[in-house]
Amino acid sequence: xxxxxxxIADGESERTNLDRLDHHLKEGGLAKNLLTAYREAIGKxxxxxxSLRKAISNRLAELKGQDARGQDQQD
Amino acid sequence: xxxxxxxxxxxxxxxxxGREPQTLAFDSGLAVVWGPNSQGKTSLxxxxxxxxxxxxxxxxLLASTQDEFADSLGNVHLPPGTPVFVRAEVHxxxxxxxxxxxxxxxxxxxxxxxxxxxxxxxxxxxxxDLAKLGLVLSQPPLRAPILAxxxxxxxxxxxxxxxxxxxxALLEVxxxxxxxxxxxxxxxxxxxxxxxxxxxLGKAEAIPVAGAALAGLRTSVVDTRNVEDAIAAGxxxxxxxxxxxxxxxxSELANAAESLLGEARARTFPLRLLGSRQLASWESPPxxxxxxxxxxxxxxxxxxxxxxxxxxxxxxxxxIPDVAEASRSLDCPLCGAKQSLTPERVAFIRERLSxxxxxxxxxxxxxxxxxxxxxxxxxxxxxxxSAGPELLAADRAASRRAGFTLLRVQxxxxxxxxxxxxxxxxxxxxxxxxxxxxxxxxxxxSREAGSARAALANLASIDSLNELVxxAGSARAxxxxxIDSYAAVEARLLAVLRAAVDSGSKTSGxxxxxxxxxxxxxxxxxxxxxxxxxxxxGELQKALRExxxxxxxxxxxxxxxLSAGVVEWWNLLRPDxxxxxxxxxxxxxxxxxxxxxxxxxxxxxxTDPHQRExxxxxxxxxxxxxxxxxxxxxxxxxxxxxxxxxxxxxxxDDDYRAYFESSVLDxxxxxxxxxxxxxxxxxxxxxxxxxxxxxxxELFRIDGSDPARGAVMxxxxxxxAAMLARAELLRGGDPEIxxxxxxxxxxxxxxxxxxxxxxxxxxxxxxxxxxxDFDGKDLSYLEPRVSPLFTxxxxxxxxxxxxxxxxxxxAHDDSVPSQGSLKVxxxxxxxxxxxxxxxxxxxxx
Numbered sequence: 044x045x046x047x048x049x050x051i052a053d054g055e056s057e058r059t060n061l062d063r064l065d066h067h068l069k070e071g072g073l074a075k076n077l078l079t080a081y082r083e084a085i086g087k088x089x090x091x092x093x094s095l096r097k098a099i100s101n102r103l104a105e106l107k108g109q110d111a112r113g114q115d116q117q118d
Numbered sequence: 119x120x121x122x123x124x125x126x127x128x129x130x131x132x133x134x135x136g137r138e139p140q141t142l143a144f145d146s147g148l149a150v151v152w153g154p155n156s157q158g159k160t161s162l163x164x165x166x167x168x169x170x171x172x173x174x175x176x177x178x179l180l181a182s183t184q185d186e187f188a189d190s191l192g193n194v195h196l197p198p199g200t201p202v203f204v205r206a207e208v209h210x211x212x213x214x215x216x217x218x219x220x221x222x223x224x225x226x227x228x229x230x231x232x233x234x235x236x237x238x239x240x241x242x243x244x245x246x247d248l249a250k251l252g253l254v255l256s257q258p259p260l261r262a263p264i265l266a267x268x269x270x271x272x273x274x275x276x277x278x279x280x281x282x283x284x285x286x287a288l289l290e291v292x293x294x295x296x297x298x299x300x301x302x303x304x305x306x307x308x309x310x311x312x313x314x315x316x317x318x319l320g321k322a323e324a325i326p327v328a329g330a331a332l333a334g335l336r337t338s339v340v341d342t343r344n345v346e347d348a349i350a351a352g353x354x355x356x357x358x359x360x361x362x363x364x365x366x367x368x369s370e371l372a373n374a375a376e377s378l379l380g381e382a383r384a385r386t387f388p389l390r391l392l393g394s395r396q397l398a399s400w401e402s403p404p405x406x407x408x409x410x411x412x413x414x415x416x417x418x419x420x421x422x423x424x425x426x427x428x429x430x431x432x433x434x435x436x437x438i439p440d441v442a443e444a445s446r447s448l449d450c451p452l453c454g455a456k457q458s459l460t461p462e463r464v465a466f467i468r469e470r471l472s473x474x475x476x477x478x479x480x481x482x483x484x485x486x487x488x489x490x491x492x493x494x495x496x497x498x499x500x501x502x503x504s505a506g507p508e509l510l511a512a513d514r515a516a517s518r519r520a521g522f523t524l525l526r527v528q529x530x531x532x533x534x535x536x537x538x539x540x541x542x543x544x545x546x547x548x549x550x551x552x553x554x555x556x557x558x559x560x561x562x563x564s565r566e567a568g569s570a571r572a573a574l575a576n577l578a579s580i581d582s583l584n585e586l587v588x589x590a591g592s593a594r595a596x597x598x599x600x601i602d603s604y605a606a607v608e609a610r611l612l613a614v615l616r617a618a619v620d621s622g623s624k625t626s627g628x629x630x631x632x633x634x635x636x637x638x639x640x641x642x643x644x645x646x647x648x649x650x651x652x653x654x655x656g657e658l659q660k661a662l663r664e665x666x667x668x669x670x671x672x673x674x675x676x677x678x679x680l681s682a683g684v685v686e687w688w689n690l691l692r693p694d695x696x697x698x699x700x701x702x703x704x705x706x707x708x709x710x711x712x713x714x715x716x717x718x719x720x721x722x723x724x725t726d727p728h729q730r731e732x733x734x735x736x737x738x739x740x741x742x743x744x745x746x747x748x749x750x751x752x753x754x755x756x757x758x759x760x761x762x763x764x765x766x767x768x769x770x771d772d773d774y775r776a777y778f779e780s781s782v783l784d785x786x787x788x789x790x791x792x793x794x795x796x797x798x799x800x801x802x803x804x805x806x807x808x809x810x811x812x813x814x815x816e817l818f819r820i821d822g823s824d825p826a827r828g829a830v831m832x833x834x835x836x837x838x839a840a841m842l843a844r845a846e847l848l849r850g851g852d853p854e855i856x857x858x859x860x861x862x863x864x865x866x867x868x869x870x871x872x873x874x875x876x877x878x879x880x881x882x883x884x885x886x887x888x889x890x891d892f893d894g895k896d897l898s899y900l901e902p903r904v905s906p907l908f909t910x911x912x913x914x915x916x917x918x919x920x921x922x923x924x925x926x927x928x929a930h931d932d933s934v935p936s937q938g939s940l941k942v943x944x945x946x947x948x949x950x951x952x953x954x955x956x957x958x959x960x961x962x963x
């Protein structure tokens with residue numbers, strides 16, 4: 044099988060850039076979570092920037108919540 | 119989605135094409151157009167480009183000035199008003215033909231772009247609609263799958279940034295850049311917010327004796343007790359460093375520190391004399407006051423002075439029962455006059471006394487009203503005195519003794535803030551004036567109300583008092599506005615003065631620490647928020663680094679794939695050369711430099727190559743091949759259904775022309791990419807016809823020898839002789855070849871039949887009859903009409919029937935005709951042509 048045909052056959056060219064990027068990002072990391080939020084927004088024809096902002100603001104709230112819980116426990 | 123194929127293109131008035139629409143119809147995947155120089159070949163290629171993009175990229179790439187291309191799209195010889203358009207019939211994935219038409223609305227101007235109208239199936243359309251048909255354009259500047267000399271060399275002549283942009287667009291990684299940009303944008307949302315508690319902490323941290331106690335608050339785990347303890351420790355250090363003993367408890371510590379601060383500041387400058395106080399609320403005397411005073415004046419007019427004076431006597435007389443109940447004349451009990459108190463006179467006294475009692479009531483009410491007015495005016499006066507800075511109310515000498523002089527203020531402000539002093543003085547003067555007006559009016563109103571109350575009987579009118587009170591009220595409203603303006607100016611002055619005073623008294627940051635001690639919870643909240651924010655910023659920066667690394671990996675993967683594509687075409691064009699193209703690579707450590715790498719080996723087997731920049735080491739011929747390879751790799755990568763190649767091979771480059779004619783075109787056909795090849799090289803035109811007979815290559819000639827008529831397209835492969843020759847050349851047992859041969863014989867038989875029918879029509883008097891009249895008619899329609907014309911031998915009509923039967927495409931779906939039957943069919947057709955074909959006439963095509 045010629046090289047070009049093989050490339051088509053193994054589906055490499057069918058993968059989107061964001062699929063490929065996702066593949067190289069660490070599982071559970073912020074980068075991956077942001078990419079997921081971004082892709083979901085694009086999939087729903089929504090504003091991806093707004094989706095990213097929401098993801099970051101959730102993360103901020105999560106960290107603030109941890110602080111608040113820490114304080115409650117100390118109090 | 120498989121790319122769209124072009125069935126037919128029709129051009130009118132565009133560049134070299136004249137007002138007579140020229141049509142290029144393709145039935146196969148390979149069309150070759152030949153024409154000598156200056157016959158309209160480039161116009162043909164650009165017609166495809168204009169149809170798809172609405173412009174021609176040559177203007178962008180080659181024009182040294184924009185006006186060079188002014189009025190260049192419409193044919194210069196066209197009569198005014200002649201429409202300029204390119205129309206194509208395309209075959210797309212939905213299986214239905216669609217018509218795309220682009221009409222030139224406005225040609226290029228000296229500085230303006232051209233304007234055009236795109237229609238699909240006669241409805242106005244956009245580029246997005248083209249994409250829906252599978253005609254997806256690439257990124258600028260080379261948007262259409264049209265290869266021309268000026269686009270072929272583009273990548274070798276542009277700067278690094280344009281080259282990087284081109285490849286990134288080609289590799290379609292701009293979506294990665296968009297994602298990264300959107301993530302990077304988030305940092306803006308996480309910028310530190312202005313937080314008063316944190317700003318105060320910053321100032322408090324700078325207090326030399328207290329800073330140590332506060333150090334670490336920003337980075338340690340946020341905990342209310344820790345925060346309070348740190349603030350308390352800071353305050354304690356302050357107090358103890360002043361030689362005082364520190365009390366227990368945070369608020370006690372704050373109070374002690376504030377007292378110390380006041381003392382220290384006062385030693386430097388009497389800031390207490392500044393600090394604008396608001397005007398206390400005030401209500402003007404109610405309307406009822408003025409109504410009661412007015413009623414008093416009315417009642418008083420009713421009661422004459424004499425009655426008023428004798429009222430007590432009248433009251434005493436009426437308390438005597440005989441008088442009160444008198445029904446006849448009595449002697450007056452007061453003066454003894456005989457029979458002077460008649461019942462009528464008693465009734466008169468009773469009436470007068472009654473008036474006097476009413477008067478007494480309104481008299482008391484008037485006094486109360488005046489009291490109320492006096493009190494309101496006094497209140498206004500008092501509140502005015504206590505509004506604004508203490509400086510206004512203070513004794514000037516005392517202020518000076520306390521250290522408040524303009525010179526001192528000037529010193530504290532320094533040169534830098536001298537302007538503040540000027541505006542403050544101006545605002546203070548305005549305030550003093552407004553204050554004086556209120557005080558003057560309110561004091562007068564109070565005084566006048568008091569005087570009126572003391573001598574009510576002398577009150578002639580309330581108008582003057584009413585006016586005074588109204589004037590005081592409106593002056594107060596003005597004062598309120600002036601105080602607000604002053605307060606804004608004073609706040610700016612005080613901010614600088616306080617800092618200077620604190621610096622002079624070595625108390626900088628004290629007031630902020632005291633504020634924090636009074637509200638530690640706000641600092642706890644602000645610290646928690648800031649720590650969370652900083653943590654997310656850190657995570658975000660880490661995420662961006664990870665995205666960058668991952669994007670680079672994706673880019674390298676895609677470059678490797680693209681390189682493989684380019685190398686594939688390169689190797690087809692220049693197999694076995696020791697200098698070869700190795701790949702397209704982003705330069706390590708850079709984001710904007712893309713290298714085109716050549717490999718140079720000293721051996722035929724290409725081993726141990728040295729890597730160099732292709733642009734630097736490749737010959738013109740090699741660069742030409744590289745440009746073509748990259749174009750083809752891109753076209754295949756982007757799923758183009760067709761490509762237009764305008765002079766893809768240098769005429770002087772015989773070696774790789776042969777590879778192009780065979781291997782490259784074969785590979786494109788194999789990949790189902792339709793090719794429109796435009797060339798001035800007649801050898802290539804003929805070679806491609808012969809090499810690709812099995813692909814049913816169609817040949818056209820472009821003739822622009824008559825400028826007034828414009829370029830004319832002629833389909834030479836429609837010539838009956840050419841068809842018969844091509845059918846003769848198709849040999850071999852491959853089923854596909856046999857099917858093609860059958861189709862070609864059938865097409866030749868159809869063409870022959872049409873020519874005979876036209877000839878018969880003309881003999882019958884229809885001089886306008888043309889082959890085109892029978893477009894779309896196949897042999898099953900034509901054969902019964904032509905057969906009566908075969909009069910030389912009785913078996914001739916049977917031969918045409920047999921040709922029709924043997925070459926019937928419907929019968930070839932599952933099986934192919936035998937080579938022998940086709941040989942006979944071709945022989946019969948050639949015989950019929952020899953015996954019956956009319957001599958070709960002009961206009962019969």
